[in-house]
Amino acid sequence: MSNRRATLAATAAIALAVSGCGGVGSDDSGDSVTLKTMGFGTGDEIAKVRVKAARKTIAPNQVKTSENAFDAQQFLSAVAAGSAPDLVYMDRQLIGTYATKGNLLPLTDCIADQKIDMDQYRAPAVKEVTLDGKAYGLPEFYSNRVVMINNSALKSAGLDPAAVDTSDWDTLAKVSEKLIKKSGGKLSRIGFDPKLPEFLPLWAKANGVSIISEDGTTANLDDPKLVEALEYAVSLIDEHGGWGKFKSFRDSFDFFGDKNQFATDQLGAFPMEDWYLTVLEDVSPDEEITVLPFTSVAGEPVDFVTGSAWAITADSKHKDEACEFIKTMTDSKTWVKAARAKAEARDSEGKPYVGTYTGNAVADEVIFGELVKPSGNAGLDNGVQVVLKAQESAFALPSSPAGAEFQKAWQDAVNRVLSGDQKPGKALAQAQQEAQKALDKAAEN
Amino acid sequence: MSSIAVTPAPGPRTPARPRGRATGLRRREALAGYGFLSPWIIGFGVFMAGPMIASFVLSLTDYDVLTSPDYVGWSNYQDLLADPKVRMSLANTLVFAMLQVPLTMMAALGLASLLARVGRRSAGFFRTLFYLPVVTPKVAVGVLFLLLFNGQVGLINSALEWIGIDGPQWTTDASWVKPGLVTMSLWSVGGTVVIYLAALKNVPSELYEAAAIDGASAWQQFRNVTLPMISGALFFTFIVLTIAALQVFDEAYTAFYGSRAAASYSSDAALFYLIYLFQQAFQFLHMGYASAMAWLLFVVIVIITIIQVRVSRRFVYYEGE
Structure with a gap:
């Protein structure tokens, strides 16, 4: 008898629980x-x-x-x-x-x-x-993506904002070097931040090459022009004393606050997404900045x-x-x-x-x-x-059947170069293999 | 386990009962036993055994959750062996475990030894103080790591600078990422401290008195009395910490892969096995491959644990043996 009662009680409890669960989340009522x-x-x-x-x-x-x-x-x-x-x-x-x-x-x-x-x-x-x-x-x-320039930083380095010209790589490197500031062995101002690895497609396009084919099925990561673009962009970081110091310093920026890298002169210039203008307008409305288009080596504006x-x-x-x-x-x-x-x-x-x-x-x-x-x-x-x-x-990367893996392949390649594990040519060759394998597999499915 | 319910307890002989009644009682007792065990059995079946079997079946398929799995035999396992990132992430994880486990045990033993000497009144306070960080969410620890260990403005390097040391770039230099994460993991050493403290309190004081009378120094007492007497606790934590270290994920993921921005700057030095497994499963939708990875880790953990158990037989002392 007691067993039967227990069975009944358990059945009732399960029925209540199940019906309770079924009721939650059912928002449809009537025809709507x-x-x-x-x-x-x-x-x-x-x-x-x-x-x-x-x-x-x-x-x-x-x-x-x-x-x-x-x-x-x-x-x-x-x-x-x-x-x-x-x-x-x-x-x-x-x-x-x-x-x-x-x-x-x-x-x-x-x-x-x-x-x-x-x-x-x-x-x-x-x-x-x-x-x-x-x-x-x-x-x-x-x-x-446009180039945002900190006027006061450039002024203190005796430079004109117009000197930040992404179409002239030699001059840009010299401008960046002049803007870099170090005190007591520590970095206190970044000259020109190339925004690697995420802006690699922009640097590639600026050097006349796309990182993936128009139909999104063929990786183009081992293109010599891309290798050249990566070598150059990494050299801008190396001038600051290496990736470790560069990133540690950049991580310390109060990016969204009123002590941001423009207000505190911790940055000379960088290519950046347009939404950052809204941030600056909000937290540093009096900051003097210059915005220029990112230009290719041929002098044409490019916008990723x-x-x-x-x-x-x-x-x-x-x-x-x-x-x-x-x-x-x-x-x-x-x-x-x-x-x-x-x-x-x-x-x-x-x-x-x-x-x-x-x-x-x-x-x-x-x-x-x-x-x-x-x-x-x-x-x-x-x-x-x-x-x-x-x-x-403007240009955008085409839709790809293995978008996430493709992105991971080239970003990992840039990170391997930044951390000194590989040279750009070798890193991008490896990325090309990884990316193409993922694209081919996705296309098969 | 069921033998507890069906094996008659030894004791004085009782008059024989009618066979039918006795069998009925035994059955009811067995049923009650299973009834008490059922929450665990159901939980184990639904949340452990079931998913484990499912993951093994999935490891033999090409599965992306969104479409039906395709049987591919052992090819995921063959791909695992050829994947350089599997080797790299496994090596990263083993290095992390080899650094973290002994360091955690030493730090915990040191703190527990100090706590054992603290007076009764303050002991509770310090025990709580050391244990408190254990309840900190690991995600918070990951974020804290980036702040404390920042090479330019972090507290750790500022402290090192104070004593004339130019600290490394813990969060960005590939060769310092793992040591940094290991150091940060000591933040939650409190759980192990509590276990060691309990073990230390259990060492009979007569043994120390006898050792002192025999002229043993503090180090000799620690070496010949304390360590053998707490070897059971040391072995337990060695196993548990090793398994936990081989499954390191939360702190490293939060610090280096948690956001899109962080992920784009991620260093291969922080690519631990479970992080790579997670990427394969949820970023690239390779559930079959990720399941095979999970089974490889399971085998690695089982092998390491068997070795530890075998080796421990020579060093671990259990009271009553």
């Missing part, structure tokens, strides 16, 4: 559905306003954002558990990897059904999310761009709603609405709005034509114009 997104956070006005607008478009359906950045482990666990989100928001360079695995939906039907104007997006951004002629994501944001993209998962049960949602999120009208809100918020704080590089050319035209006003800092205002101009000569 709840879209689940992964990788997107609603941190500022630009995100909040756009999500609000997109929510309105899909009403009465709902959307649930996960708030944290895209995490491969979290995504894979969700897929393995059969609870993949409807939408993922990730680095555009990762789109190719997941698209090759068949985990992302080609947006061909979505684009046709929703009449999405793909021409509104900047072409290099679209290229990043296109594999075998099919778009797998809608791009957003356009992170440009990256960004994010929205993609619909192949397992999504609400593909139409998901398509409608991302269409609104990346639409020029939504961007302008969000930028207007951001400009008003900045204005209420007594701070100028220096713009958002959306990846949507139509939106950019309105944002920078109507909403962005002079900040009062000529350097920053000029910087905005330089970035806008740079966008016209």
